[in-house]
Amino acid sequence: xxxxxxxxxxxxxxxxxxxTLESVASYAGVDPTTVSRLLNNDPKLQIKExxxxxxxxxxxxxxxKPNPLARGLRTAKNEAYCLLIPDxxxxxxxxxxxxxxxxxxxxxxxxxxxxxNARRDAGYLGKGRIDGMLMAGVASxxxxxxxxxxxxxxLLLNRRLPGAKRYVILDDENAAMLAVNYLIQLGHTxxxxxxxxxSADTAYRRKKGYLEAMSTDGLSVSQEYIxxxxxxxVGGASAMRMLLANAKRPTAVFVANVASAIGAIWAAxxxxxxxxxxxxxxxxxxxxxxxxxxxxxSTIRMPLIELGQRGVELLASYxxxxxxxEIVQGPIELVIRSSTAAPPESSKS
Amino acid sequence: xxxxxxxxxxxxxxxxxxxTLESVASYAGVDPTTVSRLLNNDPKLQIKExxxxxxxxxxxxxxxKPNPLARGLRTAKNEAYCLLIPDxxxxxxxxxxxxxxxxxxxxxxxxxxxxxNARRDAGYLGKGRIDGMLMAGVASxxxxxxxxxxxxxxLLLNRRLPGAKRYVILDDENAAMLAVNYLIQLGHTxxxxxxxxxSADTAYRRKKGYLEAMSTDGLSVSQEYIxxxxxxxVGGASAMRMLLANAKRPTAVFVANVASAIGAIWAAxxxxxxxxxxxxxxxxxxxxxxxxxxxxxSTIRMPLIELGQRGVELLASYxxxxxxxEIVQGPIELVIRSSTAAPPESSKS
DNA sequence: CTGAAAGCGCTTACAG
DNA sequence: CTGAAAGCGCTTACAG
Numbered sequence: 052x053x054x055x056x057x058x059x060x061x062x063x064x065x066x067x068x069x070x071t072l073e074s075v076a077s078y079a080g081v082d083p084t085t086v087s088r089l090l091n092n093d094p095k096l097q098i099k100e101x102x103x104x105x106x107x108x109x110x111x112x113x114x115x116k117p118n119p120l121a122r123g124l125r126t127a128k129n130e131a132y133c134l135l136i137p138d139x140x141x142x143x144x145x146x147x148x149x150x151x152x153x154x155x156x157x158x159x160x161x162x163x164x165x166x167x168n169a170r171r172d173a174g175y176l177g178k179g180r181i182d183g184m185l186m187a188g189v190a191s192x193x194x195x196x197x198x199x200x201x202x203x204x205x206l207l208l209n210r211r212l213p214g215a216k217r218y219v220i221l222d223d224e225n226a227a228m229l230a231v232n233y234l235i236q237l238g239h240t241x242x243x244x245x246x247x248x249x250s251a252d253t254a255y256r257r258k259k260g261y262l263e264a265m266s267t268d269g270l271s272v273s274q275e276y277i278x279x280x281x282x283x284x285v286g287g288a289s290a291m292r293m294l295l296a297n298a299k300r301p302t303a304v305f306v307a308n309v310a311s312a313i314g315a316i317w318a319a320x321x322x323x324x325x326x327x328x329x330x331x332x333x334x335x336x337x338x339x340x341x342x343x344x345x346x347x348x349s350t351i352r353m354p355l356i357e358l359g360q361r362g363v364e365l366l367a368s369y370x371x372x373x374x375x376x377e378i379v380q381g382p383i384e385l386v387i388r389s390s391t392a393a394p395p396e397s398s399k400s
Numbered sequence: 401x402x403x404x405x406x407x408x409x410x411x412x413x414x415x416x417x418x419x420t421l422e423s424v425a426s427y428a429g430v431d432p433t434t435v436s437r438l439l440n441n442d443p444k445l446q447i448k449e450x451x452x453x454x455x456x457x458x459x460x461x462x463x464x465k466p467n468p469l470a471r472g473l474r475t476a477k478n479e480a481y482c483l484l485i486p487d488x489x490x491x492x493x494x495x496x497x498x499x500x501x502x503x504x505x506x507x508x509x510x511x512x513x514x515x516x517n518a519r520r521d522a523g524y525l526g527k528g529r530i531d532g533m534l535m536a537g538v539a540s541x542x543x544x545x546x547x548x549x550x551x552x553x554x555l556l557l558n559r560r561l562p563g564a565k566r567y568v569i570l571d572d573e574n575a576a577m578l579a580v581n582y583l584i585q586l587g588h589t590x591x592x593x594x595x596x597x598x599s600a601d602t603a604y605r606r607k608k609g610y611l612e613a614m615s616t617d618g619l620s621v622s623q624e625y626i627x628x629x630x631x632x633x634v635g636g637a638s639a640m641r642m643l644l645a646n647a648k649r650p651t652a653v654f655v656a657n658v659a660s661a662i663g664a665i666w667a668a669x670x671x672x673x674x675x676x677x678x679x680x681x682x683x684x685x686x687x688x689x690x691x692x693x694x695x696x697x698s699t700i701r702m703p704l705i706e707l708g709q710r711g712v713e714l715l716a717s718y719x720x721x722x723x724x725x726e727i728v729q730g731p732i733e734l735v736i737r738s739s740t741a742a743p744p745e746s747s748k749s
Numbered sequence: 750c751t752g753a754a755a756g757c758g759c760t761t762a763c764a765g
Numbered sequence: 766c767t768g769a770a771a772g773c774g775c776t777t778a779c780a781g
Contacts, residue, residue, distance in 0.1 A: 071758055082768055087760060097766060114549055119528045120473040121758030124773045129469075139497050140688065145488040152515060161529075163512040166501060179468045179774095180510075180529075200463055284692040313692050320694045339489065343633040343662050345669045345694050420774055431752055436776060446750065470774030473757045528758095 060112075070113045079109035090117065123179075131161035132366060134185040134359075138166050141282070142338045143308065143355060147187050147208060150359025158367060178203065183366040187359075188251070190215070204371035208362045210252045216374045219362050223253050223335070226351045226383050227260025227305065230333045233349075233385055234303040235268050238393045239331065243276040243301035245290040245311050251282070257307045257335060276301060280311045287314025295322050302394035303331040309338050312348055316390070327392035337386050346389035354381020409461075419462045428458035439466065472528075480510035481715060483534040483557075483708075487515050490631070491687045492657065492704060496536050496557060499708025507716060527552065532715040536708075537600070539564070553720035557711045559601045565723045568711050572602050572684070575700045575732050576609025576654065579682045582698075582734055583652045584617050587742045588680065592625040592650035594639040594660050600631070606656045606684060625650060629660045636663025644671050651743035652680040658687050661697055665739065676741035686735050695738035703730020 067074040076083040079102075086106055088096040109115070123129045134151050136144040148164060155162035163181065167189050178201045186194070187208035195215055198205045207218035234242050244261045247254025258277065265272050278293050280286030287306060291314070294301055306312040312334035316326055324330055326346055334341070337352035358379050365375050416423040425432040428451075435455055437445040458464070472478045483500050485493040497513060504511035512530065516538050527550045535543070536557035544564055547554045556567035583591050593610045596603025607626065614621050627642050629635030636655060640663070643650055655661040661683035665675055673679055675695055683690070686701035707728050714724050 069758085072760095073758080083759085084761085084768060091760080093761090095766090116527045116550070118473070118758050120469045120478075121773090122760080124467070124469040124473055124757090124775085125759050125761085127773075139488075139494040140491070142489070142491075148488045148515075162514065164514060165511065166497075178465045201465070284688065288692070313689075317692045317694055317696070339633065340662075340689075343637070343666045345666055347666070418774085421776095422774080432775085433752060433777085440776080442777090444750090467774050470757090471776080473759090473773090474775050474777085476757075 067113075070115045071118070072115075074113055075106065075109045075115045078113060079105045081106060129161075129180055129182050130159070131163060131181045132183045132185060132363060133163045133165065133181045134187065134362075135189055136164070136166050136187050137189045141188075141310065142340065143336055144187055146336075146338070146355035147359040147362075150356035150361075151185065151363050152359075153356070154360040154363040158363070160363075160367070162363070185362050185366055186210075187362075188253075202371065204366060204369075206362055206366045206375060209358060212252075216376060218375065219358060219365060219377045219379060220252075220256075221353050221355075221358055221381075222378050222383060223256035223353075224260035224263070226335055226353055227257040228264040229383060229385055230305050230335065230351050231261050231264035232268075233387075234305065234331060234333060234391070235264070235270070237303070237331065237391065239303040240270055241276075241299065241301040241394075242270065242303045242305060243278070243294050243297075244272075245287055245294075245304055245306040245315055246277055246279045247307040247311075248281045249279060254279075254282075254307055261305055273299075280307070280314075282308045282310055284310050284314035284317070287311030288318040289314075291315035291318035292322070295319065295324060301330070303333075303391070306332060306334040309334050309336050309341055309348065309350065312390075313340075313344060316344065316346070316348070327390050329395055331391040331394070333391050337384075341386075342388065349388045349391040350386045352382065352384045352386050354379055354383070357381035416462075419464045420467070421464075423462055424455065424458045424464045427462060428454045430455060478510075478529055478531050479508070480512060480530045481532045481534060481712060482512045482514065482530045483536065483711075484538055485513070485515050485536045486538045490537075490659065491689065492685055493536055495685075495687070495704035496708040496711075499705035499710075500534065500712050501708075502705070503709040503712040507712070509712075509716070511712070534711050534715055535559075536711075537602075551720065553715060553718075555711055555715045555724060558707060561601075565725060567724065568707060568714060568726045568728060569601075569605075570702050570704075570707055570730075571727050571732060572605035572702075573609035573612070575684055575702055576606040577613040578732060578734055579654050579684065579700050580610050580613035581617075582736075583654065583680060583682060583740070584613070584619070586652070586680065586740065588652040589619055590625075590648065590650040590743075591619065591652045591654060592627070592643050592646075593621075594636055594643070594653055594655045594664055595626055595628050596656040596660075597630045598628060603628075603631075603656055610654055622648075629656070629663075631657045631659055633659050633663035633666070636660030637667040638663075640664035640667035641671070644668065644673060650679070652682075652740070655681060655683040658683050658685050658690055658697065658699065661739075662689075662693060665693065665695070665697070676739050678744055680740040680743070682740050686733075690735075691737065698737045698740040699735045701731065701733045701735050703728055703732070706730035 072083045072086050076086045089106055152162050184198055184203050184205040185208055188210050190207050190212050207215060209220055211218045246258045275297055278290040280290040306315055312332055319326055319330060326332055333349045335351050337350040341348040341350050361379050369375055421432045421435050425435045438455055501511050533547055533552050533554040534557055537559050539556050539561050556564060558569055560567045595607045624646055627639040629639040655664055661681055668675055668679060675681055682698045684700050686699040690697040690699050710728050718724055
């Protein structure tokens with residue numbers, strides 16, 4: 052490159068402290084309109100190959116990137132969605148995030164992820180910056196109302212809310228039945244359930260599946276066999292302690308999620324109860340961790356990644372007023388590992 | 401409210417499909433400039449209490465929220481930072497995220513979180529939408545270069561990059577020494593190290609601390625005692641298998657992170673090696689999970705939340721050109737649980 | 750002290 | 766087919 056070219060370039064940079072559409076146009080010797088149309092694939096634009104080349108050369112040379120704020124302000128489109136989760140500690144949301152990121156990226160959309168944990172004002176993020184809000188396991192009537200007045204389309208993921216007709220969920224009831232039926236098939240009759248928090252829709256559906264599988268098989272369920280936990284390690288551990296204290300100790304436990312199952316295994320192990328010899332444990336969600344705890348955990352694999360993917364798809368393709376009520380039809384599978392076995396001989400009827 | 405008021409309100413809404421600064425001004429009977437100045441706490445603004453009240457009333461009645469795009473376009477400030485992590489599976493980043501969210505929220509800034517996992521174009525998110533980029537465990541010379549040309553201030557979290565003079569890290573070397581010294585104090589001499597990936601700066605510093613503690617105590621380290629893993633369950637498991645196959649089997653292992661430690665425990669357990677009776681294990685990072693695996697894992701607690709907090713603070717308070725090289729001075733503590741004990745009698749010298 | 754006016758960087762009907 | 770011009774919703778020097 053000649054000296055003069057370098058000089059020109061520097062001068063140009065001085066006149067254009069910010070590289071804008073106008074800089075590119077001026078560099079390429081065309082009208083900004085033309086550049087904009089080219090970049091937006093305007094079908095009505097007819098342009099010579101040579102001109103096109105010059106424009107792309109200019110973009111390259113100046114390292115031009117469209118200003119998303121200006122574009123968003125003008126078009127009222129942000130090419131971005133937000134995914135809100137309760138907190139980042141729960142690996143279940145991790146899986147959902149992965150799915151959502153895959154689809155968003157494939158659609159060339161930004162996905163902004165935030166938790167409701169430290170956030171004081173979710174609405175502000177919602178208004179203006181994004182084209183839609185995905186809420187996984189977190190939503191309240193006040194939040195959806197705020198999004199409504201802000202005209203931000205939203206969709207609930209993995210959880211329903213009374214009166215909110217926009218959600219995608221998984222078939223938790225069937226998953227629970229699959230787990231419980233497997234325990235029954237192993238020969239268990241005293242099967243307990245460590246459930247999720249009463250406030251969670253997923254917990255409700257898993258419990259329902261448990262009850263249905265039990266009653267279909269003619270097995271009785273005493274109220275003491277259903278111990279609510281809160282999807283955490285601690286909760287699972289104390290629920291297990293309650294079950295161990297039960298006069299009629301169960302020989303198998305269906306746990307509503309992996310975190311509680313890990314807590315339950317820990318508590319059983321502390322109490323000297325052998326798993327699976329004395330007690331079988333199975334949980335919902337086949338997280339990577341399940342393979343690596345001791346004993347490795349039998350689970351029901353749920354299509355969490357597909358849930359995240361489908362959420363973005365639906366949010367992107369339906370208008371804000373549309374009703375969306377979908378159960379993701381991904382694979383739900385029994386994954387047998389080392390935490391489940393036939394009940395001990397002594398306990399058989 | 402009277403019928404007429406309702407009518408007026410509806411008419412007003414019709415004339416103002418989008419609630420803007422102008423709507424508020426017109427509703428309150430003042431100039432948009434005045435509203436803007438009030439909202440931005442312009443010290444030069446002098447305004448009657450009565451007018452102020454009317455404006456706030458209008459904001460309330462219309463549910464006005466400033467358009468962040470318009471504001472950002474005008475001021476070139478977005479009141480938002482981005483935090484980039486490699487992926488959402490690793491609970492270490494989870495802790496960092498929590499810290500970053502706390503501080504960002506306290507500063508009334510948005511924190512957009514994304515992974516490099518599914519993202520094809522991190523630069524686009526960077527340009528225009530945010531005021532700065534935090535990169536935890538993920539950065540490349542090409543990415544920092546792109547951020548530089550885009551004039552987006554950035555800061556590396558928990559990892560350095562050759563030539564990049566903007567980072568906050570933890571004292572991994574000291575943490576490693578603390579762990580190894582504890583093992584030595586228990587009586588171990590055959591202490592191995594399952595390290596992190598050679599590419600990771602944290603892995604380098606932890607290994608360095610291990611080597612230093614060993615040599616300070618006059619203990620020899622054969623090359624076979626250092627097995628690189630990759631901070632994952634799988635990696636930790638296969639590293640442990642290598643150590644178990646070693647003719648001079650170690651009695652203790654210092655593992656570079658919790659995920660690898662869980663994999664290592666799993667592999668040892670599968671091989672019938674009792675922990676801690678036959679082998680002690682200790683790892684860096686006191687994640688919640690560490691308490692709930694069996695046996696519960698002894699760890700070194702690191703100030704990960706503080707790291708996230710400090711990262712946002714520094715990014716917000718230093719100009720893009722400033723050099724930032726900081727080691728967070730949070731508490732580093734030995735947390736003793738059930739995975740460590742004195743070496744078996746037979747192995748004592 | 751208050752208000753009109755310009756401008757941030759785009760897109761897109763509209764006139765030529 | 767091409768280019769000038771308006772406007773998205775703000776902020777802020779500047780003139781009155």
